[in-house]
Amino acid sequence: NNGKRIRMLTVIDEYTRKCLAIRVGHTLKAHHVLDTLSTLFITEGIPDHIRSDNGSEFTASTLRNWLESIGVKTAYIEPGSPWENGYNESFNGKLRDELLNTEIFYTLKEAQILIEQWRVHYNEVRPHSSLGYRPPAPKTIISDSNTNKYEQTFTSTH
Numbered sequence: 001n002n003g004k005r006i007r008m009l010t011v012i013d014e015y016t017r018k019c020l021a022i023r024v025g026h027t028l029k030a031h032h033v034l035d036t037l038s039t040l041f042i043t044e045g046i047p048d049h050i051r052s053d054n055g056s057e058f059t060a061s062t063l064r065n066w067l068e069s070i071g072v073k074t075a076y077i078e079p080g081s082p083w084e085n086g087y088n089e090s091f092n093g094k095l096r097d098e099l100l101n102t103e104i105f106y107t108l109k110e111a112q113i114l115i116e117q118w119r120v121h122y123n124e125v126r127p128h129s130s131l132g133y134r135p136p137a138p139k140t141i142i143s144d145s146n147t148n149k150y151e152q153t154f155t156s157t158h
Contacts, residue, residue, distance in 0.1 A: 006111055009036055010095070012088045013044075014051070019091060019119050020044060024112045030060030041070070049073040051085055094122070 007028040011021040023036045037050075050067065052058040054076050067074055077084035099118045105111035 004108075006105070006108065008095075008115070009033060009057075010088060010092060011036065011040060012091050014087050017087065017091075018123050022095075022115050022119050024108070024115050026108065028055075028057050030057050030063045033057050034063050034066055037067075046070055046072060049075050051075040051077065051088075053077055053082075053085060054079055091122075 004026055006024055006026060009021070009023040009028055009032065010019065012019055020040050021036050023032055025032065041047075050072055052074070057063070058074075059076070064074060082089045095115075095118065099115065103114060105114070
């Protein structure tokens with residue numbers, strides 16, 4: 001989009017490997033993270049903990065205080081140690097290889113639409129070797145909404 005960089009917040013459930021959300025914009029601030037997570041907590045339930053890198057959008061006092069107030073623990077990875085957030089880093093690599101490196105986005109809206117389409121495909125169709133070559137959330141499986149046990153990892157990408 002006119003050479004403007006896009007920033008993405010990716011949220012992955014470590015247990016199911018499902019991508020719960022990808023927020024795409026020109027900026028990524030703590031209030032964007034808080035907005036995305038509050039929506040997910042309503043639809044998916046509140047997780048035990050959140051794992052993230054140490055970006056300012058994740059370490060901001062408003063976000064940390066909000067997470068603490070609702071009982072969500074934070075697990076920040078060591079700086080320069082992306083392997084500590086392996087599920088999310090692996091996901092971001094797949095997103096980069098399978099979509100971002102193959103497309104030119106002319107508008108932010110186009111990027112948002114194509115990335116969301118890829119996320120749905122990733123969750124519902126694309127086979128995952130770690131899951132026995134099944135997708136994390138195939139359309140044919142209905143989850144039990146009473147079991148909101150999940151662990152989220154999230155990070156920002158450029």
